Amino acid sequence: MEPKSNYTISESDLIKGCIAGDRRLQEELYHRFAPKMYAVCLRYASNVEDAQDLLQEGFIKIYRNLHHFRAEGSFEGWIRRVFVNTSIEHFRKKSTKLSMVTEKEEGTIEDTDISALENLAEKDIIKIVQELSPGYRTVFNLYVVEGYSHKEIGDMLGISEGTSKSQLARAKSVLQKKIAQYLSDTQKSYTR
Incomplete structure (x- = not known):
């Protein structure tokens, strides 16, 4: 291109x-x-x-x-x-339906910090984000990259605001683990 x-x-x-x-x-x-x-x-x-x-x-x-x-x-x-x-x-x-979340469950979902993204190249971030499930990836992109609110995301995807929040929290959690693994693998390759 x-x-x-x-x-x-x-x-x-x-x-x-x-x-x-x-x-x-x-x-x-x-x-x-x-x-x-x-x-x-x-x-x-x-x-x-x-x-x-x-x-x-x-x-x-x-x-x-x-x-x-x-x-x-x-x-x-x-x-x-x-x-x-x-x-x-x-x-x-x-995609299949996103998993719905009750209000009680919503209160137990922690928001995860993914500041480790700042240490990765853009191509590596895209690769890691692509590994997310379609639901997590879509909500993550709409919220973090595009700047939509959870209400707007819910309206776009036909889900509740709480489900959007939970999908984002879960996406961040999965990303955090994937980034940690990626950084660990990268570190190991440098020490060999």
Whole structure:
């Protein structure tokens, strides 16, 4: 995915050209945004193949719905939202139901600090996050990366706010263990 973007074309001209069906400008739109959106897809996908599928599906939606962009916010933000929603739809289709949590159980779930993430390279973080179950990974990304509230996540995924909180806490717990194992394995390889 080599960026071959021509940033001399304005966003408004790019949008108008894509809506008009100009293949050259559609290709320009792809090259301008594909690297960043691929990173979004990787965070939600279980593997590279799924991320590539999400990228393709997301751009198809972008091209089909570009006429809906109202320039009320940033164009990149609008595109990012399409990719996040595409990833959520993908999760809903492929995933089993998230485990629901009672209010009593919710009070017993501890929030885990995962500050060890700061010591890892981005590619290592993505790899570790991809190892999470689809439910944990989706809630983690929506809350930690995208900044949605538990209420918003619950509405998006059709779960309760408490279930969102518990999925995040469990995701952080699993991540903490995976990171500790990764750092331990890395440390061992350096001492050999």
